[in-house]
Each structure stands twice: as structure tokens, then as C-alpha cells.
Amino acid sequence: MIDRLDTRETESVPATGEAATTIRLETVVNGRPVSAEIEPRTLLLDFLRDRLGLTGAKRSCDVQVCGVCTVLLDGKPVSACSTLAYEAHGREVLTIEGLARFGELHPIQQAFMERTAIQCGFCTPGMILTTKALLDENPRPTREEIAAYLGGNLCRCTGYWMIIEAVEHAARLMAGEEDRS
Amino acid sequence: MSTLSHRPASTEPMGAAQGNGAQGLVGLSAPRVDARAKATGEAKYAGDLQIPGLAYGKVLRSPYAHARIVRIDASRAQALPGVIAVLTGDDVLDINPYYGHAIKDRPLIAIDRVRFVGEPVAAVAAEDPQTAAEALELIEVEYEELPAAITLDAALAEDAPRLHVTELLKPGLFHGLGELKPQPGNICYHHAFARGDVEEAFAKADIVVEGEYHFPAVYQYSMEPHTTIAQWGDGEITVWSSCQHPFLVRAEIADLFGLPVANVRIVVPYLGGGFGSKSYTKLEPLTVALARKARRPVRIANTVDEAMVTTRRHGMKAWMRTAASADGRLLAREVRCWFDTGAYADNGPRVVATGADAAPGPYRWEAVKVDSWGVYTNTSPAGSYRAFGATHLQWIGEAQVDEIARRCGLDALQIRERNLLRPGEAVRPGGKPLDADLIGDIQKVAAALDWGTPKPANVGRGLSVGLLAAGAHPVSTAFARLEADGTATLYVSSTEVGQGVRTVFSQILATELALPVERVRVQGGDTLVTPYDRSTGASRSTTLAGLAVQRAGQELRAKLLEIAARVFGLPEEAIELRDGAAWHEGESISYPDLIRAHFGMVGGELIGRGEVRPEKGTGSYAEGPVFWEVCIGGAEVEVDPDTGKVTVRKAVSVADVGKAINPRLVKAQEMGGWLQGLGNALFEEMIYDEQTGQILNATLFDYHVPTIADLPASFVSTIVENEDGPGPYGAKGVGEGALAGATAAIVTALYDAGVRVTELPATPERVWRWLRERDSAAAGGAQSARE
Numbered sequence: 001m002i003d004r005l006d007t008r009e010t011e012s013v014p015a016t017g018e019a020a021t022t023i024r025l026e027t028v029v030n031g032r033p034v035s036a037e038i039e040p041r042t043l044l045l046d047f048l049r050d051r052l053g054l055t056g057a058k059r060s061c062d063v064q065v066c067g068v069c070t071v072l073l074d075g076k077p078v079s080a081c082s083t084l085a086y087e088a089h090g091r092e093v094l095t096i097e098g099l100a101r102f103g104e105l106h107p108i109q110q111a112f113m114e115r116t117a118i119q120c121g122f123c124t125p126g127m128i129l130t131t132k133a134l135l136d137e138n139p140r141p142t143r144e145e146i147a148a149y150l151g152g153n154l155c156r157c158t159g160y161w162m163i164i165e166a167v168e169h170a171a172r173l174m175a176g177e178e179d180r181s
Numbered sequence: 182m183s184t185l186s187h188r189p190a191s192t193e194p195m196g197a198a199q200g201n202g203a204q205g206l207v208g209l210s211a212p213r214v215d216a217r218a219k220a221t222g223e224a225k226y227a228g229d230l231q232i233p234g235l236a237y238g239k240v241l242r243s244p245y246a247h248a249r250i251v252r253i254d255a256s257r258a259q260a261l262p263g264v265i266a267v268l269t270g271d272d273v274l275d276i277n278p279y280y281g282h283a284i285k286d287r288p289l290i291a292i293d294r295v296r297f298v299g300e301p302v303a304a305v306a307a308e309d310p311q312t313a314a315e316a317l318e319l320i321e322v323e324y325e326e327l328p329a330a331i332t333l334d335a336a337l338a339e340d341a342p343r344l345h346v347t348e349l350l351k352p353g354l355f356h357g358l359g360e361l362k363p364q365p366g367n368i369c370y371h372h373a374f375a376r377g378d379v380e381e382a383f384a385k386a387d388i389v390v391e392g393e394y395h396f397p398a399v400y401q402y403s404m405e406p407h408t409t410i411a412q413w414g415d416g417e418i419t420v421w422s423s424c425q426h427p428f429l430v431r432a433e434i435a436d437l438f439g440l441p442v443a444n445v446r447i448v449v450p451y452l453g454g455g456f457g458s459k460s461y462t463k464l465e466p467l468t469v470a471l472a473r474k475a476r477r478p479v480r481i482a483n484t485v486d487e488a489m490v491t492t493r494r495h496g497m498k499a500w501m502r503t504a505a506s507a508d509g510r511l512l513a514r515e516v517r518c519w520f521d522t523g524a525y526a527d528n529g530p531r532v533v534a535t536g537a538d539a540a541p542g543p544y545r546w547e548a549v550k551v552d553s554w555g556v557y558t559n560t561s562p563a564g565s566y567r568a569f570g571a572t573h574l575q576w577i578g579e580a581q582v583d584e585i586a587r588r589c590g591l592d593a594l595q596i597r598e599r600n601l602l603r604p605g606e607a608v609r610p611g612g613k614p615l616d617a618d619l620i621g622d623i624q625k626v627a628a629a630l631d632w633g634t635p636k637p638a639n640v641g642r643g644l645s646v647g648l649l650a651a652g653a654h655p656v657s658t659a660f661a662r663l664e665a666d667g668t669a670t671l672y673v674s675s676t677e678v679g680q681g682v683r684t685v686f687s688q689i690l691a692t693e694l695a696l697p698v699e700r701v702r703v704q705g706g707d708t709l710v711t712p713y714d715r716s717t718g719a720s721r722s723t724t725l726a727g728l729a730v731q732r733a734g735q736e737l738r739a740k741l742l743e744i745a746a747r748v749f750g751l752p753e754e755a756i757e758l759r760d761g762a763a764w765h766e767g768e769s770i771s772y773p774d775l776i777r778a779h780f781g782m783v784g785g786e787l788i789g790r791g792e793v794r795p796e797k798g799t800g801s802y803a804e805g806p807v808f809w810e811v812c813i814g815g816a817e818v819e820v821d822p823d824t825g826k827v828t829v830r831k832a833v834s835v836a837d838v839g840k841a842i843n844p845r846l847v848k849a850q851e852m853g854g855w856l857q858g859l860g861n862a863l864f865e866e867m868i869y870d871e872q873t874g875q876i877l878n879a880t881l882f883d884y885h886v887p888t889i890a891d892l893p894a895s896f897v898s899t900i901v902e903n904e905d906g907p908g909p910y911g912a913k914g915v916g917e918g919a920l921a922g923a924t925a926a927i928v929t930a931l932y933d934a935g936v937r938v939t940e941l942p943a944t945p946e947r948v949w950r951w952l953r954e955r956d957s958a959a960a961g962g963a964q965s966a967r968e
Contacts, residue, residue: 055229056222058453060404061485065881068404096222105220113216116845119853120679121219122404122453128220147889154881156404156454157679159852160889161896 027088029054030098038085045069045080047088048095056096056125067153070126071095077126077133077152096125099132107173108132108166117166119157127153131167140171206688207910210845211698213684215451215677224451227408227423228482235410236265238471238481239313241303241320242490243295246559246874247329247342250293250302250322257319258305263312266475267320268304273470280433282461283356284369286345287525287562289437289466295324296344296524297561298874299490301467306475329559331874333498333521336367336558343367344524344557354432355461357654358530358802369522369555370530372537376610377548382513386504388588390581394501395940396573397866398521399494401566402886405453406483407491411468413476418469419446423453425460425676426716427706433462434469449706455678456857457565458492460718461528486879493867494566495532495555496521497573501540503581509589511582511600513548516540518574520563522555527564529555534802535570538609538650539812539921542578543619544600559874565718567854568649571812571921572861575647576928576941583643583932593644593929594627601646604905608648608809616905616913617811619646622835626815626926629833629897640830641934642817645925651914652807653719655793655800658712659729661690663737663787665780667761667772669694673730674706674714675722680916681846682722686730688842689909693734694741695758696772720810720914723842724907725793731909732791740787744779745770808906808913811837814858814922816893816930825949827863829893829927836898839906839913850916851898858923860887864942 022037029052036051048054048071057080058068064079071080072094073087099106108131111117118124127150134141134149141149146167147160155163218224255267270278270292278292279285291302303320307313330336330344348363364371383389409422418438424430427447435442452459464481472479483491499518505511518536522529537553566572586596601619602608608615623646627633630642659673671690675682683703691698704711714726738758745763746753748770755765762769770778777783798804815833820826834851841847864885868877878884906913928938936943936951 049229053231054222055225058226058405059228059482060406060453061881063880063882066404096220100221105217109220112220113212116210116213116216116849118213118216118219119681119849120404120452120454121215121224122226122679124219125222147892150889154404154886154888156402156456156857156886157853158849159854159856159887159896160892161852162849164889 023086025086025089027090028092030095040086042085043081044071044083044085044088047085048080054095054097058122058125060122065154067126067130068123070129070153072129072133075133075136077130094129096129099128108135108170111166111170111173115162115166115169117158117163123153123155127155127163131170135171135174139175205695206692206698207840207842208844209688210843211684211688213681214687214703215683226405226451226453227410227421228405230410230421230450232410232412232478234477236306236308236475236477236479237310237313238304238306238468238479239310239317240301240467240481240487241317243291243298243300243302245295245324245326246298246331247327248295248324249327250291250295251325252323253303254321255303258316261312261316261319263308264316265306265308265477266471267316268471268474272474276438278437280437280462280466281526282353282429282433283528283530284361284526285351285353289470297490297559298876299487299561300524304467304471304481306471306477306479329874330367331559331869331871333496333519333556333558336556337519341367344559354436355429356530358534361530367557369526369557370533371552371554372534373552374537374609375550377513377546379513379515379548379550382548383502383504386512387507388505388585389502390584391502392939394499394577396497397941398496398563399566399861399865400489400867400884401456401458401492401494403454403456403458406485406488407459407464408480408482409464409468410478410480411465411472412478413469413473416440417444417446419448420465420469421448421450422465423459424449424463424465425452425455425678425718427674427676427708428713429716430462430465431708434465437466438469446707446709449676452676452678455676456567457569457718458488460565460716463491485881489867489876489879490561492527492562492564494569495529495563495573497536499574499577501577501581503585505585505589507589509586509591509596509599511544511546511585513546514541514578515550517552520553520555521558521560523558523560523562525562526555527562529563532565532569535650536573539571539574539647540578542575542582543602543608543615543646543648545602545606560869567857568812568917568921571647571649572924575645575812575921576925579645579647579925579929580932580938583929594623594632597623597644597646611803613806613809616808617837618903619811622646622811622813622837622901625835625899625901626813626833629899630815630817630831639820639822639934640817641820641930641932643815643926643929643931643933645814645922645929647812647921647925649810649812649917649921650806651720651810651917652724652805653721654715655725655795655807656713656715657726657729657793658714658791659726659733660712660788660790661733661737663694663772663776665773665776665784665786668700668702669696671701671703671730672711673703673726674708674711675726676706676717678717680722680850681843682717684846685723685842686727689727689730690734693731693738696761700761720916721807723912724807724914727909727912729791729793733789736791737787737789740789741772741775744775748775748778810914810918812918812921813837814855814919814926816923816926818927818930818934820931820934820936820948822952825945825947825952827931827943827948829859832893832896832923834898834919834922835901836915836919837901838915839908840902840904840911841900842910842912844900847900847915848898851919852896854916854919855896855923856887858920859891859893859927861920862924862927862941862943864944866942
């Protein structure tokens, strides 16, 4: 968190354009402290995509319905398209780019790959991050609980069945169970 | 929600499949080659690309459905700091700015007149998106409103305002539909055929079913809205775009801006879905024109409400009647259908033709007469959406078949078994005969629905079967390089839109080269690098581009065998290719060693090419299709009689694919297609204000697409492999049939539950109304529908 912020590693991001009023945002993105001057109106999605180059969070509906811009803010899923960047001040943001550690995929990523829960891939980062929040809260969800939790993430390709399979598979992988089902 | 009990497809062989001679990888559910990039966020889509000097474009759109542009004053916008260029119709008068692959009826930006709400009137390029948006508000446009024709009925009226001087319109580069004759009034295109004597057949029929039906405009909602980057410079145009058909876009851009096609480069990154919404040319001409004026690379990225006015599925009105004998023999069918193509043709003519082809249904008729029209209206343009034509007409024809079955005392399976076409029978005069076992397919659907077993009250079961003219024009090419280290790179222009085309192609090439699939890389579409492919759509990629890939692999394979024979000093027949090496008895030489022997150094490469073109004739629409895609489905629905709400309890699909090169990806197509079919059947509808032409539900708050909560309680999918397709290993396309099959099966299941659907979507309000009509008809002594 911010009180453990190591200034030597803080990435200082320059402001763009002729910003009138800016505020200083101090946050942690994917475990890395970030300090930036931003316009107050800056959306978290634009900050991540345009300022930090983290394009894994996508833009689609702009009204918090589709879920493709989902990132985790202190572990909870939020729609970055409808969240001000400043709301991340003093908090931790996790994007899809921060999920794999040193090239090793998270079991949820593994599960989505193995269960063909990915087609065009546009919903995938948001689906995976929402799944992470779900499984962190509830390691063995029922199918109904999975469907309820993922209700804010649309997918137009898969018909969802293989995504549900992948979430169940991920739960077993995270529990360290052999899963050959 | 109820329990989800989809049967997992875990019995299929999966995992790290190894190439093991011919057919080694075919039929294995190899993992997607793009899965890792997509699971980690590394996969790049058009909106993720950054190129030096990129400017941001925004589009000012018409608030009127039909108006004359009196005056545009962009001076204040131009003066705003950060604005690089403002484009209006005046900026494109040095070129012929009209385009359209079927009919050149559309200016790339409005010229003097707007024909739908949302038509681009001006575009701004600025240093950042916020400045571009602010500049739009500074552009003053004075309009003079004109009478508008928003609905089909308004556009078809005697005194309707005309959208185009149709007599003066020129055909586009790729309509493929023979001569396009000028049409009267607001008719964009007319497609008709007839055989047999329809009047005589109806005169002798014991049973005639007749009705008028309506199908709504539908939004494809590919989750990635259209996004295009264009760069103009030194007689060359480069475009990065979310497009399905890069070569057709290239030809239209070259034609518009007067350049050789070689000077136009279209690069296609990953697409966030397409479903037809990114077929043909969309944002590219406008973005190129803006970049030309700005002298900077420019990106235009649609928002969802802009994507909705960029393209949609055609709304349709249809009249249909079907004749049968008392013993359940189908005799004749007559259809008239009118497709609302919006203000510009886009792919309307092909939709009109494909709808006409789907209208008779796959039955043995004595006489058929079909007239299908495309109609211009003052609404946003309509084009392709997955399973167009079949989705429009199949539910209507199948509901009439069920009504005939009821009247002659047959059940829905029996009447189909009695009347369905058999393999080899003519579907339409002159075209490809039937290449599928429809009776076998429909019996599988029935079995999965536990056909004939008792069911609870308010529950209905339905079957549907139809055919979709698939494949589009059969021209595809590919080439492959076998590198000195024994890895292969495949160059093919099919767009990875999510369907898994790169995975399937890597399986085909690995199989032909007897290589592990991990050693094959597939290069994405880039018209400067990858060779010509007509398009990615019409379920054609595995069948046609896949065949080109197979042939490229076969040419490489022949070269390897020739070199191996020389090195071994043996005839080719004595040599086998296996696991990346040439083998004779126990002895092997690896591909790298063969290539080294051939070139005399560590280096060089072998190249194989593959080409697909019409085997006979010209490949025209009339001669086609490449194959008939089977559109088949089954559904079990429950109707709440108090609210009209419909719940799908069971979804059934049969994928008649000839050969499933990757069974898991086939099922993925079936599941995704089915759920879109459910949306089309039950709730998806773009609603236009009939006075103003404004879309009243232009956000995802108001336009409901299926969520995970809309899943049927169970899904059963069966793959049928009769190896009767024209593609590699007997494959034929998949991906669209499930959608049309599902929509129609939900309608026939509702029919079985006592609901006569005449208009989609079957919303609770409509279903409730139809139930009341049924009940009051029954109370009035009329024969009630079967419970």
C-alpha cells in the first residue's frame, strides 16, 4: 500500500497536453507503486490504457454493463470505464497483466486456456479477474453462485458454458486437486 | 436460476497432440494457439495499437433521419487548440467518394444530404480524444429536414420519399449476384425464383397455412466496437482495422482513392468478435480520408451506440403460405419477403438472396415461388449478421410445417422424416445439390429432446431444420515456409475473429507436414504479406482457406519427399514423413538436415503454395453454394401463462460438419451460436422511433444481449461427421447453423406449448398477448392450438 511506497521505484508519469488543473494520484498497479499527475476527470480505464500502456482492460459498453474493462481494486472487481482514476488513490489495482508471476500463469488463466473458455478474447481479461475475486471470496462456488457472480461480464462468443466449466476447473486447480474431468 | 447441466465435452481427445503422419492432428481438440496471449492480456486489438504521431478521430453524426445539409461551419472547431483537421463532404470532392461492395450508393461522409440518424457529417482529428470530442460541439450544421421513411411500410408506400436515384447507382466491386438491375422507388434489390405451378398446387391442396410475419433489426454486438487506424503518405495507405475481409477493404480503398491495390496495405490484428458486423468496408474510408487531410495517422474507434448505427441485422416483413395434402405431403410454398436494408445497401443484396434461398426450407416441393426484396429506409444501414437469411426465414417456414403436421395428425418429427430432402436431391434449380443427411440429423435432435416422452404443462418441444447457402465466393490462397530449423510459418489472410481459425489451420499444416503443432506458427492477416483470401465469413474459412492451407502443406510435403528420396537414394514411396523427419525403416533424417542437404548450408527455406478457385463455372452465387450449411436445432421451453415469460429448459444442437478438425472448437461454435439464437428469438430488437428514426435502445442498458443468467438449463450438442464436405478431410463449415436452428427451434417449441409466434422477438408481452388470443379464440368455439 501507499505507506509502504518505495519512492526509488515509483514510476513518475508525465501529464499530457495542457492540463488545466491536475491532481496527484498515488496508487499501486500490479504490485508496483505509481505516482502521476492526472486531470480529475480521468477515468481509471484511460489511465491504465493510455498512460500506463496496460491495454489488457478493454473498452466496450462505457456504462458498466459488459465487464470487459474489469480490474480489481483492493481485490474487488470494478468497471474501470466508470471509475475515476483518483478512486484508486491509496489503493491497489490489479490488471490482467499483473496476474501471471514471472511468466507462470495463474491457475485461472490456465483453466480458461484448458477449457476453451476463450474465443475472441475481448471479455477474457475481465472474466478472469472477476473469477479471481469470486474464488478468493468463495473457493468452491456452485454453478448458481458462479452464474450470479459473473452476471456483470458479458461474452458474445462462447455461450458461457465453457466459461463455467473453466471456473470450476480453476477452483479445483487452486485447491491443489488433480483435475482430469 | 435452474441447475446447469451441460454435458462437458471431456470425452474428446485433448492436449498436446503430436503430428503423426496424415490425419495425425485432425479430429483432435488441440489447444487454441492464441489462448495464452488472450489469457494474459498480451493479445493486441486495433484499439491497443500505438503508432508514432497517432491522432484521435471523432465523428459528428446526423441527428436527422433525412435532411438536406444547408451549411456546415467548422471554423470554430478548426481553431480549437489541439485540433489537427476537420473533414466535411467538401474535402472529398476531388475523388469519387461513393463506395459499397454491392452497390456504390454511400458517400464516405455525407455530401449535401443525410439519410439516417447517425450518418457521419463531419470528422475531427485532434491530439487527444477529449479535444476531438470538444471540437465536435463547435461544428455548426444547418439542416433542412426532409420527409423520412423509417419503416418498411413507409418506404414501400406509393408516395414514399425516395432515398436514392436508384437508376443512377453503380454496382460495386463484389456483389457476385449477376446483373444488378435498377429498381423502382426505394427497392434496392430484388431476387426471385420459381419452379412448378404454384397456383395449381395450392388449388389441389387439402391444407393451406398462411400468415404475415415480422423479424426485428438486431445488433450484432461484437464486444470490440469497430476500430480503424489509417496512415496516409507518399502514395501509400496503411490501415490497421478490425475487419473480417481485408482484401475486399483493400480493393474498395484503392478504388476510392485512385491507387493500385499494391499501394494499399490492410493489417488485421486480433478481432474482438465480428459475427458479420466487421465484414466488408465500415470505418475505413472515413478514417483514410481524415488521415489524408490531417497528414497524420488517425484512429477512429466506435462507441457502442456508434457501432449500432454502423451496421445491424436486417429487419424483415414476410408473407408465406404452404400447401400440403391431407396425409402430410408438403406440396408447395410461396413467399414474399421485404428486407429493411436501411439507408445504404451494404451487404443487403446478398442477404436478400440468401433469405430467398432459405425460404422454401429443405423439403421436396412440387412448386415453389419466392420473391425477396431489399428496401431502402431512413434508418442505419443493415449488413451481415451470423446466419443471415436463414435466421430470418427458417422460424416462419418451420412453424408452418408444424401447423400442417397438427392438422393432418402427424407429429413434428414424422412430417419432417416424410418430406425432408435426401442427399443428392436438388435444393434449388441449377445450384449445388444437398450434401447432408438431414433426416439423420433431425432424428438426433429428437433423441436428445427425449422426443415423444410425457412433458409437464406449459412445456413445449420443438425441432427445426434449414439450409444456409455458405462459403461465399470460393477463392482462397495460402503459402507456408518450412524454415531451416524445421519450424513452419503459415501465411493466410483469414481473420482470427475468435472462431479459432489459426488453431485449425495450424492443425492442418502440422498434419500435412507431420510436424508437432507447436512448431507451426500462423501469421495474421496483412495484405502486404499474407496472400489473397476472399473473406472471413459465410462459414468458409476451414472449408476454403483450410483447403488452400492443406494444398500448401501438400506442396511442401512433396518437396520434402523429393529431397529425402535424393538424400536416401531411394524412391519416394519407400520414405515416410513422421515427427518432423523423413524415415526409411529404422533410419531417419530430420527436416533441418534435409534442408541443409538441399541448400548446402545452414539456411534456406522451402515454400509451399495452395490455391482454391471455382472447380467449374465462375463461382457465382447462382452456381453455388460451396456447401449447404445445416441449420438445425431443438429446444424445450416453458411458458409462464401469467406473465408470458419464456424459459428455455433444454438446448440441442447438431453440428453436421463433415469432419470436425477440432471437435472442441466445433462445440464452442455451436454453444455460442445457440445463445445468440436465443437472444434473437426472445429479446433482441433494435427499436427505432417511427417518426424521428432515432434508436430508442442504443445502450447495453436498454438493448439486452444474453447474459450468463439466460443460459438454458442444459445443452446437448452432437457432432455428425459424414465426411461429405468440400473442405480438407471432408470438412464443411460451422458457426452459423446453430443460430438459425436455435431461433427456429424456440419458435416451434413455443408452437408446441400453444403459442403462435408471428413476430420476433417473442417478448413476454407478445407471448402473453398471443396466449390471450388463443384462449379467446378457443372460447369462441374455434379449434384451439394443440396443448
